[in-house]
Structures are given as C-alpha cells and as structure tokens.
Amino acid sequence: MKGRRLTGYRAIAILAAAGFLGLACSKDELLNVDPEEAPGFVIPTVEVVLTPDEVEQWIDSVFGGFNSAASMLFMLAEKSTNLESQPMVIFNAPIQDTLFFFDTVAAAVDFDSLRMIVNIDTTRDNALASAGTTLQLWSVEQGWDPGSAAWALAVDSPGVAVPWTAGPGGTLGQILDEVFLTELVDTTGVVTDSIVFDLTEYTDSLLSSWNDTSQVNTGLAMVIADSGSLALQAPRLQYLIIPEFNPDTAIQVRCPSLTTILRCLPATTYIFDDSAQPPPVGVLQTGGVDGWRSFVRVFLPDSVVLGDSAENYTLRGATINKAEYVITSLPAPAQPFGAEAGFDATAYQLADNYLVLGAKTPVGARVAGSEFRIQPDSLEEGESIAIDLTLQVQAWADVPLDSVTPPITFMFRAFPEGSTFGYWNFGAVDGDTAYRPIFRIVFTPVREFPVE
Amino acid sequence: MSARRIFVSALVLAACAVAPVQAWAQVNLLGASGLGRRVLAIDARARGMGGPGVALHGGNLSAINPATAARFATAGLWATYTPERRDVEGEFANGTVTTETVSVVRLVWPWGGRWAVAVSAGAFLDQNWGVQFIDTLRTSVEDIAFEETRTSDGGVSQVRLDLAGIATEGLSLGASFLFYTGQSRRKVKRVFEDDANFQSYNFSRAINYRGWGLALGAEWEPIPEVLVGGAFSYGVDMRISDDTTDVGFSIPLPIAVNLGTSWQLTPELLVAMAFGWEGWSRVADELANASAVDTWGIGGGVEYALIVGENNRWLVRGGAHADQLPFEVRGGAIWERGFSLGAGAILAAGRARLDFTAEFGGRGDKSVNDVEESYRRFSFGAAVFTR
Numbered sequence: 001m002k003g004r005r006l007t008g009y010r011a012i013a014i015l016a017a018a019g020f021l022g023l024a025c026s027k028d029e030l031l032n033v034d035p036e037e038a039p040g041f042v043i044p045t046v047e048v049v050l051t052p053d054e055v056e057q058w059i060d061s062v063f064g065g066f067n068s069a070a071s072m073l074f075m076l077a078e079k080s081t082n083l084e085s086q087p088m089v090i091f092n093a094p095i096q097d098t099l100f101f102f103d104t105v106a107a108a109v110d111f112d113s114l115r116m117i118v119n120i121d122t123t124r125d126n127a128l129a130s131a132g133t134t135l136q137l138w139s140v141e142q143g144w145d146p147g148s149a150a151w152a153l154a155v156d157s158p159g160v161a162v163p164w165t166a167g168p169g170g171t172l173g174q175i176l177d178e179v180f181l182t183e184l185v186d187t188t189g190v191v192t193d194s195i196v197f198d199l200t201e202y203t204d205s206l207l208s209s210w211n212d213t214s215q216v217n218t219g220l221a222m223v224i225a226d227s228g229s230l231a232l233q234a235p236r237l238q239y240l241i242i243p244e245f246n247p248d249t250a251i252q253v254r255c256p257s258l259t260t261i262l263r264c265l266p267a268t269t270y271i272f273d274d275s276a277q278p279p280p281v282g283v284l285q286t287g288g289v290d291g292w293r294s295f296v297r298v299f300l301p302d303s304v305v306l307g308d309s310a311e312n313y314t315l316r317g318a319t320i321n322k323a324e325y326v327i328t329s330l331p332a333p334a335q336p337f338g339a340e341a342g343f344d345a346t347a348y349q350l351a352d353n354y355l356v357l358g359a360k361t362p363v364g365a366r367v368a369g370s371e372f373r374i375q376p377d378s379l380e381e382g383e384s385i386a387i388d389l390t391l392q393v394q395a396w397a398d399v400p401l402d403s404v405t406p407p408i409t410f411m412f413r414a415f416p417e418g419s420t421f422g423y424w425n426f427g428a429v430d431g432d433t434a435y436r437p438i439f440r441i442v443f444t445p446v447r448e449f450p451v452e
Numbered sequence: 453m454s455a456r457r458i459f460v461s462a463l464v465l466a467a468c469a470v471a472p473v474q475a476w477a478q479v480n481l482l483g484a485s486g487l488g489r490r491v492l493a494i495d496a497r498a499r500g501m502g503g504p505g506v507a508l509h510g511g512n513l514s515a516i517n518p519a520t521a522a523r524f525a526t527a528g529l530w531a532t533y534t535p536e537r538r539d540v541e542g543e544f545a546n547g548t549v550t551t552e553t554v555s556v557v558r559l560v561w562p563w564g565g566r567w568a569v570a571v572s573a574g575a576f577l578d579q580n581w582g583v584q585f586i587d588t589l590r591t592s593v594e595d596i597a598f599e600e601t602r603t604s605d606g607g608v609s610q611v612r613l614d615l616a617g618i619a620t621e622g623l624s625l626g627a628s629f630l631f632y633t634g635q636s637r638r639k640v641k642r643v644f645e646d647d648a649n650f651q652s653y654n655f656s657r658a659i660n661y662r663g664w665g666l667a668l669g670a671e672w673e674p675i676p677e678v679l680v681g682g683a684f685s686y687g688v689d690m691r692i693s694d695d696t697t698d699v700g701f702s703i704p705l706p707i708a709v710n711l712g713t714s715w716q717l718t719p720e721l722l723v724a725m726a727f728g729w730e731g732w733s734r735v736a737d738e739l740a741n742a743s744a745v746d747t748w749g750i751g752g753g754v755e756y757a758l759i760v761g762e763n764n765r766w767l768v769r770g771g772a773h774a775d776q777l778p779f780e781v782r783g784g785a786i787w788e789r790g791f792s793l794g795a796g797a798i799l800a801a802g803r804a805r806l807d808f809t810a811e812f813g814g815r816g817d818k819s820v821n822d823v824e825e826s827y828r829r830f831s832f833g834a835a836v837f838t839r
Contacts, residue, residue: 029547029548029549029550029582030547030549030582030583030584030601030603031540031545031546031547031549031581031582031583031584032545032546032547032583032584032585033544033545033546033583033584033585034543034544034545034585035585035586035587035600036544037543037544037545038583038585038600038602039484039485039581039583039602040484040583040602040603040604040638040640041602041638041640041655043640043653043655045589045598045642045653047591047592049592319651319653319654320651321644321650321651321652321653322648322649322650322651369649388649390651394651440591440592440593442589442591442650444642444653
C-alpha cells in the first residue's frame with residue numbers, strides 16, 4: 001500500500017516538473033500581421049527638422065590655429081602659380097657615430113655614403129610638370145625654428161620674430177643634390193615612392209656639424225626648381241660607419257634609428273608663400289593646415305509640433321533613433337587653400353561653454369559614429385553632409401526633465417587634423433539661408449502609459 | 453498519501469498555477485483585444501466531456517461550483533496542464549503558435565463529514581500574445597525598413613477559497629472568495645535596417661491587476677443517478693494599474709451564472725452537460741478601446757467505463773462545446789467550437805486518477821472577425837486522494 005501511495009504522489013511531482021519544463025521550453029512565437037492591424041501600443045517614430053529660426057539659441061563659430069605645418073602628416077613641396085612651398089628638415093643630434101659591440105662601445109673611424117631618402121605620400125595628390133620636375137636639396141644657412149618657421153620668418157613664436165636674412169623663402173645656401181622626376185609611375189606600373197639624395201660628398205661635414213650641439217643646426221630644404229607638387233613624408237638618413245674594432249667593415253646605420261638606444265629624430269616642416277585667412281561671417285571652415293574647427297551650440301526644444309498637426313511630441317525622454325547635424329557645402333574655397341583631396345572629419349564633445357572660452361574650450365571625447373568624409377571632387381555646392389550625433393542627443397534626451405536643460409555642444413574638425421593642406425567651407429547659422437545647417441532628429445516619443 | 457503531503461504539494465502546484473500566466477511566452481491573437489482571452493478552470497476529465505464542470509458524478513475536479521467540494525469524502529489534490537497549438541489564418545494575421553496553461557490546481561479538505569474547504573488557482577484571463585511585422589519609416593531623406601515586434605506576456609489568475617457543506621441529504625451548498633491577481637508586461641521592439649544605422653526602439657511596461665469577488669454554488673441530487681448544480685459568481689471589482697506609476701482605474705468584473713447536470717444512465721455510462729452566461733458587456737463599458745459582449749457557453753458529453761476492475765476503472769469520453777469569448781474582434785463576437793475525446797483511469801481504489809483529453813476545434817470566423825484559428829488542445833490531469 002505504501003508503494004501505491006507514493007506512486008500517486010510521484011505522479012503529481014512529475015506533473016509539476018513537466019509544467020516547469022514546459023515553461024522553460026516554451027517558445028516565444030510570433031504571428032505575422034499587417035502593420036495596420038497589429039494589436040498593442042501604437043507608438044510612432046517621427047521626424048523633426050529644426051532650422052536655426054525655430055530654436056531659441058543656435059550659434060556656431062570657427063577657430064583656427066590648432067595645427068601648423070610642423071605637425072602635418074606630410075610635407076608639401078610645390079611650385080605653381082598658386083603656391084610655392086618648401087619642405088625643411090633638421091636632423092637633430094644625436095646622430096649615431098658609435099657602435100655597440102657586445103658590451104663595448106666602439107667609436108666610428110669614419111663615415112661614408114650619406115644619403116637622404118624621402119618617400120612620396122602616394123595616397124595624396126602629386127603632380128609633376130609635363131617636362132619633369134626637379135627636386136633640389138639645399139643647405140640652409142640660417143638657424144630656424146621648425147615649430148614656427150614661415151615663408152618670411154625663420155622664427156615666428158610669441159614675442160620673437162626673426163626674418164629670413166635672405167628674404168622670404170628661407171636663407172638657402174647651396175644645392176647639395178637634386179633629383180629629376182619624369183613620372184610617378186614607371187613603365188612597369190610600379191609607383192615611384194621614394195626619392196634618394198646622394199650626400200656622399202658631404203657625409204663627414206654634415207654629420208659632424210649636426211652632431212655638434214655647440215653649433216646651430218640649420219638643416220636642409222627641399223625646393224622644386226621648376227614646377228610640380230609633391231606630398232612628402234618625413235625624410236630619413238642612411239650612411240655607413242666604419243668601426244674602429246674592424247676597419248675593413250662598413251656598417252649601415254640610419255636616422256631615425258631602428259633601435260631606441262640613440263634616438264635621432266628629424267624635425268620637419270614646410271614653409272609656403274601664402275597664408276590662409278579666417279573665414280568670413282556665415283562660413284564654417286573645416287580642415288586646412290591651420291586646423292580649422294567649427295564649434296556649435298544649440299538649445300534643442302523639449303518638445304516639438306510636427307507639421308500641421310497640433311500634437312506636441314516630447315523630445316526629452318524620447319528614444320532618439322537618429323539625430324543628424326546637417327551641414328551644406330558652400331562653393332569650393334579659392335586655391336591654394338581649397339582642399340583638392342578628400343579628407344575625414346569627425347565631431348567632438350565640448351567640455352565647457354565655448355562662447356566663454358573660445359578656441360581654448362576643452363575638447364572631450366569623439367562623438368561615436370559622427371565620422372564623415374569631405375570629398376571635394378564629388379561634393380557640389382548646396383550638397384549636404386550629415387554628422388551623426390545620435391548618441392549625444394540621446395544623452396541630452398535622457399537628462400531628467402526637472403534638471404536644467406543643457407545645450408547640445410560639439411565641435412567638428414578634420415581627422416586627423418594634420419591630414420589636409422586645404423580646407424572646405426559650409427554654411428553657418430548666420431550665413432546665407434540656403435546653406436544654413438539644420439538639425440534632423442528621428443525619434444520615438446515618450447507616451448502616456450496606455451492603461452485602457 | 454498523507455494529508456500533510458497533499459497540503460505541501462498543493463502549495464507547490466498553486467504557485468505553478470499562479471505564475472504561468474505571468475511568465476510564459478504564449479500567444480493568442482484573438483486574446484489581444486480587451487482584457488485577453490477568458491480561460492475556464494475546467495479539469496481534464498470535464499474537458500473530455502465537453503466542459504460540464506458545474507455538476508458531475510464521480511468527483512468534480514473543476515473549480516467552478518464551490519458546492520462540489522462537499523461531495524469529497526477524502527482530501528485530494530489535482531491539477532490540469534493544458535498545452536495548445538493554434539493555426540491562425542486571416543486577413544491581417546497568419547501563423548502557428550503554441551501555448552501552455554495550468555488550467556486548474558485544486559486542493560479539497562473535508563472534515564466532520566459535512567464540511568469541506570477547497571483552495572484552487574488557475575488562469576482567468578490570458579493576455580499572452582505576440583506579433584511581428586515589417587513596415588517602412590518614411591523620412592524627409594529616405595525610406596527605412598524596420599521590423600517591429602509587440603508582445604504581451606502575462607494575464608490575470610484567479611485564486612479561490614471555497615467553503616462547502618451538506619445542507620440536507622442530497623443538497624450541498626458552497627461559497628467562495630475570489631481573488632484576482634496578475635501582471636501583463638507589454639513590450640514593443642522596433643529594429644531598423646542595418647544600413648540606416650538607426651537606434652532601435654524598446655518599450656517595456658507592466659500592467660498590474662488586483663481584484664476580488666464572491667461566488668455561491670449549489671449541488672442537488674434529486675435521485676442518486678442525477679446531479680443538478682448551479683453557480684453564481686460576482687466579481688466586485690478589479691484595479692488595473694501601471695506597475696511604475698500606479699496610475700490606473702477600476703473595473704467591475706462580470707456576473708457569471710453556470711448551470712449543469714449529470715446523469716448516470718447506467719453504471720458504466722454517464723451523461724453530463726452545462727451551460728453558462730457571463731456578463732462581460734458591463735466590463736467593456738469601462739474600457740476605452742475594447743468592445744465586449746455577454747457570453748454564452750454550452751457543452752456536454754458522455755463518459756463510459758470501458759474496464760471496471762477490482763481497484764481500477766478505465767474510462768473513455770467524448771463531448772462537444774461552444775463558448776463565446778468576451779472581447780470582440782472587428783466588431784464581431786468570437787465563438788469557440790470544438791469536440792473532445794478523452795480517456796482516464798481511476799487507480800488504487802480511487803486514491804489516484806489520471807486523465808487525458810484531446811480537443812479539436814476553431815475560434816472566430818474569417819467572414820466576421822477577419823481572422824480565425826483552428827486549435828488542438830490537450831489536457832493532462834492527475835489527482836491523488838487520501839484514504
């Protein structure tokens with residue numbers, strides 16, 4: 001009898017366990033329905049396009065000076081009707097003149113076969129004259145500051161302005177070597193990506209003088225003798241050392257060194273015979289050798305009325321499906337400063353009020369997803385580019401309603417900043433109405449909970 | 453089985469019965485309107501006979517008539533588990549879904565030869581449903597496809613506390629306190645096509661249900677072969693509120709009248725039928741976006757003892773029913789019609805019972821409701837009793 005009683009009890013226990021298993025295995029199946037017929041809450045996703053006239057405060061400004069030729073990712077060598085530009089380089093001490101041989105340091109008996117090699121940045125626009133282009137390597141006869149040297153000044157730092165003694169364009173000494181380029185792609189289709197200046201004749205004098213820290217290192221300059229345009233990467237030195245422990249052997253070393261023991265780094269810049277001017281009122285400027293940045297400050301409304309409907313849609317608290325700051329291209333800037341090659345740009349958060357701190361406003365993190373590309377050859381006047389600010393606007397919308405409404409503030413600039421010599425212009429809030437920016441927000445508003 | 457064990461098992465099963473309607477991911481498009489789909493607390497045996505759970509010879513395991521508890525001479529515990537498969541077809545919806553419900557769990561505890569208390573739990577309103585569709589968002593610059601899913605998980609459960617007694621020979625009376633509780637979680641998920649790089653939209657909010665009511669019942673045995681029963685229930689009110697803000701409102705629950713009879717034609721053959729009425733239209737008056745009708749239902753069937761042993765009985769059943777669902781779809785009331793086939797066994801001289809029922813039928817009418825569904829519902833029941 002006892003066994004029978006337990007059988008009934010176990011049957012119940014098994015039934016309960018089966019019920020739980022059924023719960024665990026239950027599928028979340030869905031019926032396919034027509035959108036108009038779907039039961040449940042209908043919460044529309046809507047779009048609002050805000051113009052500067054519809055917003056309480058919408059201000060934008062342009063600041064430059066965040067970049068210089070010395071911090072560019074390339075050096076521009078050019079001679080054309082629009083621009084003359086000369087790359088310059090100083091190989092700072094220590095120039096390697098000793099060798100490590102196991103645990104001893106051996107001095108060089110002699111140097112030989114000095115060469116300077118410059119790679120052409122083939123990802124950028126390069127142009128040679130139809131008859132060929134001659135790139136000359138000059139010695140410079142006057143000390144100059146790589147961080148501030150300009151076409152007319154050897155030094156142009158705050159409170160100090162030293163002109164080139166020989167006049168604008170640098171105080172050049174003698175031609176050390178020159179290379180004649182006829183085409184950038186050879187007959188086999190291989191891109192010519194390096195230029196070699198043979199400085200064997202000056203090996204000892206140059207290396208010794210650069211290593212002598214008691215003398216001013218006046219460096220070298222590259223000059224296009226005829227016409228053409230080349231984007232060059234930072235040059236490197238290559239030479240031979242004959243060590244004292246084995247005079248019959250020559251060991252090749254280079255600067256910058258492949259090791260970190262002796263850190264020879266070239267300081268580079270380029271000087272050019274023009275200077276970009278700040279943009280006029282009504283223009284946002286992005287990119288360029290000066291690193292133009294556009295700052296924006298917008299107070300978005302808490303709620304909006306869409307179209308002809310009288311219904312008020314609340315932005316605060318809503319799900320921001322997409323928020324874009326849409327800028328409209330102005331005509332291409334005048335040369336030589338109008339960007340010819342495409343470049344990337346992105347938006348950054350601002351950590352303070354730029355109306356107070358101006359260009360010195362601390363910049364925060366990049367706005368994730370805000371990357372965009374400015375492609376001059378396909379970007380026509382009046383064409384728009386959208387900067388995705390969805391995450392930033394969502395953060396704004398998530399601020400509790402009883403808190404002070406913060407503005408949307410951000411800055412956009414070229415990325416990386418030293419990637420483009422030219423810049424591009426877009427319409428600003430106080431500019432031509434046809435080119436003014438707009439804020440396009442697609443959102444799903446908060447609705448009253450429909451307990452009905 | 454000891455009474456203590458039965459009591460502990462009852463607690464476990466009652467928890468199973470209350471929880472499922474809140475957590476199981478079940479789907480019922482027809483149940484998406486109003487307060488959901490009405491679920492009757494009928495056990496597997498009564499389902500096999502077309503649903504006559506008001507009065508039934510041989511131990512009525514349904515939780516409709518509180519007076520039925522008085523007819524149990526020993527304590528017992530039982531439960532019915534009901535999986536269902538639905539094929540939905542209509543102008544605006546298509547698909548196949550499966551659901552699972554614990555229809556009823558009931559514990560009966562007689563004492564003193566005349567009295568009995570019973571506790572039961574089960575689903576009352578099923579609000580489990582889910583739909584998906586693809587649509588296009590038109591913006592000023594582009595059209596973006598998105599997929600949206602809307603689901604509702606949960607519903608309202610009913611817990612009953614019955615007190616029943618034998619008034620005179622052949623007549624038992626009962627009264628119930630009804631407690632309604634539950635939660636329904638509504639979710640919306642909108643996912644835009646990948647290329648658009650739009651953020652998804654997610655919405656989730658819960659609705660709480662709390663209410664109570666009373667029920668009265670009677671069961672009369674004019675002659676040993678015939679049982680007649682009736683039950684009246686009145687849901688006093690139910691509060692529906694937002695789980696987060698507690699904002700909500702109250703609605704009256706329907707008055708329900710159920711009548712039934714059972715006739716033991718021969719020692720092997722039992723015939724039973726029942727019909728009921730529930731006044732849901734007064735509930736709908738309080739709801740903003742739902743229309744409801746007073747519902748009617750009728751069902752009946754037979755049970756035949758195929759094998760009668762010394763300690764066992766093996767039974768087969770058949771029946772049919774037609775029940776109206778309270779909330780309309782497309783302005784039309786929904787009827788559920790079906791027939792059932794079942795089998796059961798009374799084991800161990802009546803100390804255990806197992807029942808199984810398969811039902812086949814349909815709900816709705818495409819010409820009226822623009823949607824209809826065919827269903828296959830299975831009920832598994834088990835019961836144990838003390839000596």
